[in-house]
Amino acid sequence: MAPSTIKQWTVEGQNGFESLKLNEKAPLPELGDRDVLVKFHAASLNFRDLIIPKGQYPFPVKDNIIPGSDGAGTVEAVGSRVTRFKTGDKVVTLFSQGHLAGSLDHASLGTGLGGVVDGTLREYGSFDEQGLVHAPSNLSFGESATLSCAALTAWNALYGLETRAIKPGQTVLTQGTGGVSIFAVQFAKAAGARVIATTSSADKAEVLKKYGADHVINYKETPNWGEQAKSLTPGGRGVEHVVEVGGPTTMAQSLKAVAIDGVISIIGFIGGFSKDQPTFLDCLNNICTVRGLLVGSRLQLEDMIRAIEQNDIHPVVDSKTFTLTELKDAYQYMWDQKHFGKLVIKIGEQ
Structure with missing residues (x-):
């Protein structure tokens, strides 16, 4: 009772x-x-x-x-x-x-x-x-x-746009080791995709690899991690899905990483705010879709x-x-x- x-x-x-x-x-x-x-x-x-x-x-x-x-x-x-x-x-x-x-x-x-x-x-x-x-x-x-x-939220980022839902063989870029990012790693691997993850330490990198990340980039050691992520994709074509949790402080690098017709799903802004950030024109220049989502x-x-x-x-x-x-x-x-x-x-x- x-x-x-x-x-x-x-x-x-x-x-x-x-x-x-x-x-x-x-x-x-x-x-x-x-x-x-x-x-x-x-x-x-x-x-x-x-x-x-x-x-x-x-x-x-x-x-x-x-x-x-x-x-x-x-x-x-x-x-x-x-x-x-x-x-x-x-x-x-x-x-x-x-x-x-x-x-x-x-x-x-x-x-x-x-x-x-x-x-x-x-x-x-x-x-x-x-x-x-x-x-x-x-x-x-x-x-x-x-x-x-x-x-x-991670599931929606990967499957929410039905015509762009994640497919086997595609590449997903995740940021950090928060809840959304780690779920995105797990869901992407279950879908047969490749995962590139960013983090700030060697210890966290090992844990990301344990849960399925194929490549991990230390963003402190590699500030231009967007181009690095793109270079790790087949033929350097870029990543099909970016799970963007940092917000304005990381968006420029996400745009450098994304493939033509790729999707950047903006989840949050844990990186804080910055006046120096991309404009809407960058979506055109990179020929990609940028979407905000709420769970x-x-x-x-x-x-x-x-x-x-x-x-x-x-x-x-x-x-x-x-x-x-x-x-x-x-x-x-x-x-x-x-x-x-x-x-x-x-x-x-x-």
């Missing part, structure tokens, strides 16, 4: 991580006719979670929001009109609760968990049945809790989970985990870039 009160975090203000407030006796969420009550066992953090309390997130955010988009748990109860789930099912949250299929639109943009809709950094949550999917059968709760944002749809999430099960893909999870009450420490640990892969928050039994 679910308790009458639960532990949950809220973001109150934009004063950095001090805006995170823990309520240890919040009321249990109410259950509507089409809702599913989820008992969370794990959640994971994204860069987005860190910048929301700092007031740097460019998309809608509700006051006093319960943070967190990524979560995995078991179904505790279902509403009278729920048909997709039953008590005891293992589930994963969908990032944009209203983005079921097709392109993101204005309405579904306003349904992001942990931004506009209360999220996963709590012991229990109530969600419309359309905003959940069945968890992969081959993953633990901690692993499943990493899929909602980073994994689906993905439930249909894509379900496709991705089938691929994870069929290829027995396991997310790369940082060796250090935090409990729900240690959330501020987890935010700081990730902000200081001490993590490798996804950072998991333990909430309930694993």
Whole structure:
């Protein structure tokens, strides 16, 4: 039986991580006719979670929001009109609760968990049945809790443009060792593609190779890594997919690496901002497609989970985990870039 009160975090203000407030006796969420009550066992953090309390997130955010988009748990109860789930099912949250299929639109943009809709950094949550999917059968709760944002974003980057979806023999360029980048390495290799990755250290390079990268470029030692990546492709034709996470500070090199008619998917801006950056004309000069994307749809999430099960893909999870009450420490640990892969928050039994 679910308790009458639960532990949950809220973001109150934009004063950095001090805006995170823990309520240890919040009321249990109410259950509507089409809702599913989820008992969370794990959640994971994204860069987005860190910048929301700092007031740097460019998309809608509700006051006093319960943070967190990524979560995995078991179904505790279902509403009278729920048909997709039953008590005891293992589930994963969908990032944009209203983005079921097709392109993101204005309405579904306003349904992001942990931004506009209360999220996963709590012991229990109530969600419309359309905003959940069945968890992969081959993953633990901690692993499943990493899929909602980073994994689906990487999947969308490689498969989101159906006419340009990744094909065997193509080359993918990834940047760094964050969650999206490592998932992109794993998904690209499962698709039969070659992977060129960038990183800043020899140790990280070895780990990237372990997870499938064919070539790793140290961007500190090779500032002009875009041309280097292009030279590593068959015939020097360039890479067909660039998973661009750095933003303005890395875009010029991504354009140097991309193949004719290649796709650069802009995921984020972890490299910060710079006035010295390419213009729209560079897209024409390089004859490529540059697209921005925000995670993905439930249909894509379900496709991705089938691929994870069929290829027995396991997310790369940082060796250090935090409990729900240690959330501020987890935010700081990730902000200081001490993590490798996804950072998991333990909430309930694993």
